[in-house]
Amino acid sequence: APIRLSDYRAPAWRVERVELVFDLDIDSSEVTSRLHLRRDPAQDETLRLDGEGLDLLSISLDGVALEPGQFRLVDSALEVEGVKDGSVLETRVRTHPAANTALEGLYLSGSREAGFLLTQCEAEGFRHITFFPDRPDVLASYTVTLRADKTRFPVLLAGGNPDGAGELEGGRHWARFVDPHPKPSYLFALVAGRLEKIERDYVTADQRPVKLVIWSEANVIDRCHYAMDALERSMRWDEEAYGRNYDLDVFHVVATHDFNMGAMENKGLNIFNAKYLLADPDSTTDDEYRAVEAVVAHEYFHNWSGNRVTCRDWFQLSLKEGLTVFREQQFSQDMNSAPLKRIEDVSLLRRAQFPEDAGPLAHPVRPAQYSEINNFYTATVYEKGAELVRMVSGRLGTEGFRRGMDRYFARNDGRAATLEDFLGALGEANGVDLSPYLSWYAQSGTPRLKARGSFDAGKREYTLTLSQHTIATPNQPETQALPIPVKLALFHRDGHLLPLHLDGYTAGETELVVIVDKGEQQFVFRDVASEPVPSLLRGFSAPVILESQSSPGDLALLLRHDVDGFNRWEAGQQLAVAAYEALRQGTSGDAVSAWCDALAALFDDTAVDDALLAELMTPPGEIELAEREREVDPDLIHAARRALQQALAERIGRDALEARYTALAGETTADLDAASQARRRLKRRVLELLSLLDASRGHVLATLQYDNAPSMTDRLAALSVLVRTDAPQAAAALTHFRERYADNPLALDKWFNVQTQRQGAASLVRVQELERDPSFTLKNPNRVNALFGAWARSNPVGFHQADGAGYRLLAERLVQLDVLNPQVAARLATAFNGWRRLEPVRRERARAAVEQMAAQPGLSRNLTEIVQSMLRD
Ligand code: ARG
């Protein structure tokens, strides 16, 4: 039965303090736990502790061993009779780290001989380590003692401050850690093994000396320096932007190649998927560098938004994740180009979250129910959640938001809070009622905002009519209007901004925010001399789908003149969509020439930033375009999008493209400054366009670029062009890449990834060959995602083969993967999310594949929930 938000009850038993002793080894580890228990006097409940897959070795209450009749092991729980307020329950259990392929709880990373032990507890992994009330509203103080063989496990780490270490008999040693900040069990962590470190001394703004330590296996420790710099930048930024200081004497960060997610914010001991921690120019792309910086910041920011103030229950997950993603986005905007970051964030939202919100897995940012919480670490909870925080921060303004956040942290420090606590504190600190925004957290689906403008020359009035509608879904037959802040400006047709005169708003501003909170509203702008061009939803002021009636001419004007960097790009995207639609209908239309002409002009305009130009020259991706269709045929979408790019390439012309490419290639370095990154981004785009016009010339240039690349960004871009365009030179480059990076799993992942992007049916054949490669394994999540994830999500034509062979292959692998790692299997299964909107032939084949999975006996709860939801009408 699913767990429901409305069923929440405060815990009957709390743990005030927990003492844990670990005797660690690869195959078998023993965990002794002493829980100091407190009873809620208002509830009369038997003590019930969560525990899964544990061998119970002994149990005693207040120093007396319990007889079998005094406790019960019932479905994933331990019930104990006769416990009193203040009792101490001691259990000793055994777990099996090396056999733990789910990578949840205590597990082994790497080989038995050389690997190390670590834990992942969020959301409910702690119950795989010991018996405990494994829920985020039970906050306890932790004392953790680790014991292990000193040669095999020279490094012993747990969260909190170090509190002693020493030798034991038989070549063993111990180390103790005390965390002074009460925390929920999902923030517990330990690491043990042979690891190297880099260190840095840091002093917080409130004068606490902190030792920052990054740990990894010896062969990659040299690739941790960038992360260390990023960590220091993050810590300074949180002090300045939010007044938040770090609160322990040490901050440990550990890299592992075996991790289900990106990274984890365990108190004082963050653990990272190596993909988001290691970086060096030879094997890391520019995009990955920015991702490392962002994830390091994200996990660090959790220390306040997540750890000091945690979540009352998992329905409130976005309280920490949406907020922390928002803080991470702000940080990245400050460290890099702000408009580009906004463009990337909105692109991600459209690519990952909009389809989720429009399909069978749609759920509100605060879901009402779940059966497996790990299935709710979604783009909706994270990315849409961040957009909701952004909307509220926009409503309060920079200072008001800071005031509200100070209030939120002060009032909820050391507590397990709710979204009501969050909006309540922000609102109260500013004397505004933010409760209308709660409806955004409760309703799923992306609202559609329609805009119509009409101009009355006689009255010199421009009337903007904005209406909203959210499509009903099976779980949500009724939808309501939400408060939608629409930031807007009006342009004169000569390209300058008009001063705005709208009743109730300061006159003469050139930009203002109106809130649309009813089905339909009108806004009458006075004193408008000629019909203006509206620029709406500037900066993407709300996560909605804007349906405006802007003509190609209006959009071209905004693309040329809008000073809001985001909306300038957005006008280009809308124009590209109009052009794409025209090509889909087989007409050439005004839009195609309008888009191509506007971009050709920008291409010659040296004032445009290279990276922005690269983004402007990229039409919305195939996944985004598919969202517009009633019945999706990936082949048709691919063909029309390609035709659009072909038209752009022709309009700019071969000579101009090659001249630009040569100029950009002449300045090739591996430098990481913004201008160098921007050049590489544009160079890649130009090479792609050039290859559309003259494939063999493109192949020659790409091969040269590959051979001479000083950075992974250039090398991988060239390789990708060779593979995607079926160049005869691709095979040699792939062989070279493979050999060069044989010992670098993250680079090898790129070798798998890039080959999934072969055109058409060839990709399926290649995927099947690649899974027989000796270095492929279903046991490593990064490898699985590099092969099956990249193929199913980023190569729609390849995956959605009309005969359904792609669907069958993925379904078959998912069933096998589910036995090893249910979390990763369930996540990958969401690649079938859009099956219902496929054209009929593919739809039936996809349905068959999903049904075939559903029919498998013994599927995990994770995968069951995903496939059942996808099959529900
Ligand atoms: N809290 C982590 C983050 O920073 C994500 C961990 C999720 N893990 C999981 N197994 N669901 O976003």
Ligand code: ZN
């Ligand atoms: Zn997070």
